[in-house]
Amino acid sequence: MSSFKEFKIKWGMAIDLDKCTGCGACMVACQAENNIAPQPDASNKLKSLNWLVVYELTNGKPFPEHEVAYLPRPCMQCGKPSCVSVCPVIATDKNEEGGIVSQVYPRCIGCRYCMASCPYHARYFNWFDPTWPEGMDKTLTPDVSVRPRGVVEKCSFCHHRFMQAKDKARVEGRDPNALNDGDYVTSCTEACPNGAIVFGDVNNPAHKVHDLVKGKYAFRLLERLGTDPQVYYISRREWVRRLGDNYLENEKVKG
Amino acid sequence: MEDRQLNSSGCGTDGGKCCGGGITPFLVGLVVSLIFGWWVFPDMIYSKKEQPIRFSHKVHMEGAGMECKQCHVLREDGTFAGLPSTASCADCHSDVMGSDPEEARFVNEYVKTGKEVKWLVYQIQPDNVFFSHAAHSLDGCNQCHEFKESELCAQCHPDVANSDSAPTHFENKLTGYSKQTMKMWQCERCHANENHYGVTSSSNACFVCHK
Numbered sequence: 001m002s003s004f005k006e007f008k009i010k011w012g013m014a015i016d017l018d019k020c021t022g023c024g025a026c027m028v029a030c031q032a033e034n035n036i037a038p039q040p041d042a043s044n045k046l047k048s049l050n051w052l053v054v055y056e057l058t059n060g061k062p063f064p065e066h067e068v069a070y071l072p073r074p075c076m077q078c079g080k081p082s083c084v085s086v087c088p089v090i091a092t093d094k095n096e097e098g099g100i101v102s103q104v105y106p107r108c109i110g111c112r113y114c115m116a117s118c119p120y121h122a123r124y125f126n127w128f129d130p131t132w133p134e135g136m137d138k139t140l141t142p143d144v145s146v147r148p149r150g151v152v153e154k155c156s157f158c159h160h161r162f163m164q165a166k167d168k169a170r171v172e173g174r175d176p177n178a179l180n181d182g183d184y185v186t187s188c189t190e191a192c193p194n195g196a197i198v199f200g201d202v203n204n205p206a207h208k209v210h211d212l213v214k215g216k217y218a219f220r221l222l223e224r225l226g227t228d229p230q231v232y233y234i235s236r237r238e239w240v241r242r243l244g245d246n247y248l249e250n251e252k253v254k255g
Numbered sequence: 256m257e258d259r260q261l262n263s264s265g266c267g268t269d270g271g272k273c274c275g276g277g278i279t280p281f282l283v284g285l286v287v288s289l290i291f292g293w294w295v296f297p298d299m300i301y302s303k304k305e306q307p308i309r310f311s312h313k314v315h316m317e318g319a320g321m322e323c324k325q326c327h328v329l330r331e332d333g334t335f336a337g338l339p340s341t342a343s344c345a346d347c348h349s350d351v352m353g354s355d356p357e358e359a360r361f362v363n364e365y366v367k368t369g370k371e372v373k374w375l376v377y378q379i380q381p382d383n384v385f386f387s388h389a390a391h392s393l394d395g396c397n398q399c400h401e402f403k404e405s406e407l408c409a410q411c412h413p414d415v416a417n418s419d420s421a422p423t424h425f426e427n428k429l430t431g432y433s434k435q436t437m438k439m440w441q442c443e444r445c446h447a448n449e450n451h452y453g454v455t456s457s458s459n460a461c462f463v464c465h466k
Contacts, residue, residue, distance in 0.1 A: 093460070093461050095458075095459075095460040095461065096458065096460035096461070096462045096463055097458065097460070100462060102460070102461040102462035102465065104383065104461050104465045105383060106381075106383050143385065143466060144466065145382040145383045145466050146382065156462075159462055159466065160385065160466055163385055163387060163466075164332070164333065164334070166333075166387070166389075166390070167332075167333025167334065167387050167389040167390065168332050168333040169333070170333060170387075170389040170390060170392070171329060171330075171331060171332070171333040171389050176390075176456060177456065
């Protein structure tokens with residue numbers, strides 16, 4: 001297996017699933033921020049496209065014990081991303097300080113190996129050219145490029161906001177590699193009405209997310225695959241944590 | 256056209272016998288396509304445009320002693336304002352100051368009507384490129400180099416500081432991009448140069464420039 005770089009800064013997310021109500025504000029905010037065009041048929045889940053999806057989880061029990069939870073799923077920005085090692089044209093890579101997995105759309109040839117290799121289904125293929133209803137193109141985010149038909153795209157942790165935050169720090173004479181907590185947050189983090197998503201540098205003790213990911217109830221999806229995701233989930237409910245990985249029936253769940 | 260005649264006559268006298276007639280049309284075709292590809296087509300694909308006002312950077316820099324950043328400002332939030340607006344030009348040019356007829360035209364057509372000048376920008380990058388002016392600062396580069404401000408700008412931009420008129424703008428008729436825009440290999444003069452790593456915050460990671 002190829003080796004991946006370690007970074008001083010590690011942008012990460014801690015999503016508290018017990019705070020998430022499944023309202024979907026994060027999905028909407030993501031779509032608006034990252035220039036995702038309205039779909040011709042959004043109910044066709046084979047051909048529709050979202051960078052962030054909220055999944056519904058259930059404990060599968062009948063009425064009195066029945067419980068649901070909602071799980072927002074951005075790109076995990078894996079420490080050892082399987083998508084990067086399979087890309088034949090190096091359209092996707094993990095080489096920038098901060099550890100965000102990059103995707104360069106003009107370089108992508110649309111082979112979709114990365115989609116097959118991603119265990120989180122975080123990558124999407126553009127089956128259609130993006131079109132915006134008359135006038136709606138004025139709402140496009142200028143710092144996010146629009147993807148054409150035939151390429152793969154995924155969540156970038158709102159990478160343009162990272163660039164903007166660094167530029168602001170430079171102009172103010174601060175170190176762009178030592179951003180304060182909250183200088184750079186993703187659109188979904190900002191939109192969540194319950195504050196379920198916390199974003200920051202996992203390696204920086206001054207950032208709130210640093211402690212959250214070390215908590216007793218923190219877990220990552222399919223952790224035992226060894227992909228080392230930078231997105232953490234928190235739930236005090238054992239059955240929710242159990243759904244985060246392929247546990248055997250009598251196996252003890254983490255946390 | 257001269258090349259073509261030379262070639263065909265060369266092959267016609269002695270080449271005709273030794274190599275047979277088959278190679279002549281091939282050579283002629285090759286020369287014609289080379290001429291077309293190197294001289295004719297590049298001319299066809301670009302349309303030449305001049306700036307709406309003949310602007311002299313030299314007069315402003317030498318005559319008025321200004322610096323690049325006085326008009327091409329970096330905003331407080333780190334974004335780059337690019338070209339100055341008519342209103343900021345009017346800070347000085349509220350009325351005609353000199354004897355240049357172009358200045359008089361600028362004042363009459365733009366300042367008095369409040370219209371913005373549709374300047375042509377040589378360096379506009381494709382949609383998938385993110386360029387930060389804040390990151391490419393004198394402070395960063397002059398840790399080792401000794402650039403003046405205009406010299407640093409001219410590493411990527413056409414060196415207009417010493418010219419009385421702006422260069423012709425070549426616009427690609429198919430893509431709409433300027434011919435003079437910076438190419439990736441030009442970025443990599445610094446970004447792929449290992450001597451810069453550690454000294455500046457530059458790196459050659461994809462997401463440093465791409466979006």
